[in-house]
Amino acid sequence: MIQQLTIGQATRAARVTRKAVRVYEAKGLLPPAGRSTAGYRLYDDTDVERLTFIRRARTLGLHLDDIREVLAIHAGGIPPCVTVRDKLDARVAEIDKAVADLLALRRTLVETRHRAEECVDELPVTVCSIIEGP
Template sequence: MAATMTVGQVAEAAGLSRRAVRLYEERGLLPPARRTPAGYRLYDQNDIDTLTFIRRARALDLSLDDIGAILTLRRAGTAPCTAVRNLLDTRIAEIDRAITDLQALRATLTATRQATADPSATPEPAGGVCPLIDR
């Protein structure tokens, strides 16, 4: 397929910014674009497909390194779906840990706030910064 689209056109077609397209090319996620004699990058439908994949993978919060590994597998002729499932499982576990940590923090904050619900029970500090946190 002939490379006929400029960076702006391919960015719009993939739902990305021009800057993102250049970044993904710089990071090796997108093969280097052909150039016109004037130095303008030229792209084709395969590039749009790759960029669309990258955008969707980023929406799932996959890292650029993870996306690069997936693309490397695919370009080597290997179906990357097993690797993708493993990455998704890892990401789900990370999110579950973050949720647990946030719930524990919320419980601590709520308990601290409830223990100091009456402003008259907490005099202004004579020393320290704020008794609400200092204790």
């Protein structure tokens, strides 16, 4: 017999929130839960495994669409490892770009700050070199 878990039990086992479970159900990442005679959502071990996978994938920064694709490939009986590697490579590229953008912003801020040395808080008010720009 398959063990049926309440949403509270399933969330504790998968280490996700109830809100996350509802979002994943609404987005089609998790099949709709069965219901008890009292109307409570019920989950099984397969649901907990799926929730755990989704949590891990989100922790790695995968987008919900990426996770949906990986789950669909897996459901089709095909090992999704190549797809997962491709998705992780894409995330690394996104992070590398974000780091480069942040480093460029940092350089700009430091250069602008150095130009601010020319600014003096005196009257009469003059235009600050930072506002005037290069």
